[in-house]
Amino acid sequence: MRWPGRAGHCFVAAYVVLLIAFGLVPTGYAIYFAFTDAGGSFTGLSNFTAAASDFRFGSAIAHVTLYLLWWLASLVVFVVGLALLLQRMALRGVSRALRFLYYVPGALAGAAGVLVWLFVLDPTVSPVGFLLEALGYHSFGEVIAPGQLPILFTLIAFWTGAGGWIVVMYGALNNISPDVLEAARIDGAGPWQSAWRIQIPLLRKWIVYMVILTFAGGTQLFVEPQLLSQASVGVAGRDYSLNQLAYDFAFQNNDVNTAAAVSVELLVVGVAVAGVFVARSGFFDAD
Structure with missing residues (x-):
């Protein structure tokens, strides 16, 4: 008998193998460590309470929360706005060049992108050093003051990650029926009203x-x-974020179980927030 959908299954198979090997298995391994001690005995929630009682845990949560507020707000506002602008400019023949420019910084994601920004943020060697000095920053230490770190991390994350999402949103905008937009224009809607409504x-x-x-x-x-x-x-500290704290538990304190507990907490928070967004937004509802 013929195997229906075999082409699709073959395309997905490699991803499923990688998902199991580098996603599900490590997750299960982390959950096992989070509820056991070094000897493999079940310890309940003791590893979670040990992580929460650490004096660095609360500040790490505050740092990540503040960063997420800046990061998500800037992403939603500027990615959607730039995608709308990109579509408006498509009629003028510059869309392809802009899409390329938006996407280029993504090639420097991760450590390479951060190293570029370390160079940019040092007024003594930065190509925009004149702008930093005009803002009152004359040294690298002044630029990376602890109170400014969430904004700096947001700039780095936006620079490396927003371009791909702009292209995605641009593609989604192109899937909107032109008839709907034409009807809005006939009814007197301008560019702002069409975008907003x-x-x-x-x-x-x-x-x-x-x-x-x-x-x-x-x-x-x-x-x-x-x-x-x-x-x-050490301006940012080795325990600025929760992931850094987990890393410190595992490789500085030799406490893999508490590190795993922090990782599982991040997993639970991520799944819970995703569930709330999916449920409240009607993500899987048919249009």
Whole structure:
């Protein structure tokens, strides 16, 4: 008998194998460690209480929360706005060049992108040093003051990650029927009204999808503060974020079980927030 859908199954098979090997198995392994001790005995919630009672835990939560507020707000506002602008400019023949420029910074994601920003944020060597000095910053230490770190991490994350989402939103906008927009124009709607009342509501599910994935990625903040801590001799600290704290538990304190508990807490928070967004937004409802 013929195997229906075999082409689709073959395309998905490689991803499923990788998902199991590098997603489900490590998750199960972390859950096992989070509820056991070094000897493998079940300990209940003791590892979670040990992590929560650490004096660095509360400040790490505050740091990540503040970063997420800046990151998600800037992403939703500017990604949707730039995607709308990109579509408006498509008629003028510059859309392809802008899409390329938006997407280029994504090639420097991760540690490479952070290293570029360490260079940019140092007024003594930065190509925009004149702008930093005009804002009153004359040294690298002044730029990366602890109170400014959430905004700096937001700039780095936006620079490396927003371009891909702009292209995604641009593609979603192109799927909106021209007849709907034409009807709005006939009824007297201008560009702002069409965007606010038609295009953005029709992008709702894509925006929710973007928020879910970026929230999950934002809670994993690690590379930016870790490299900044090394470059600035501890200004950010080795325990600025929850992921850094888990890393410190595992490799400085040799306490893998408490580190796993922090990781499981991040997993639970990410799944819970995703569930709330999906349920409240009607993500799987048919249009």
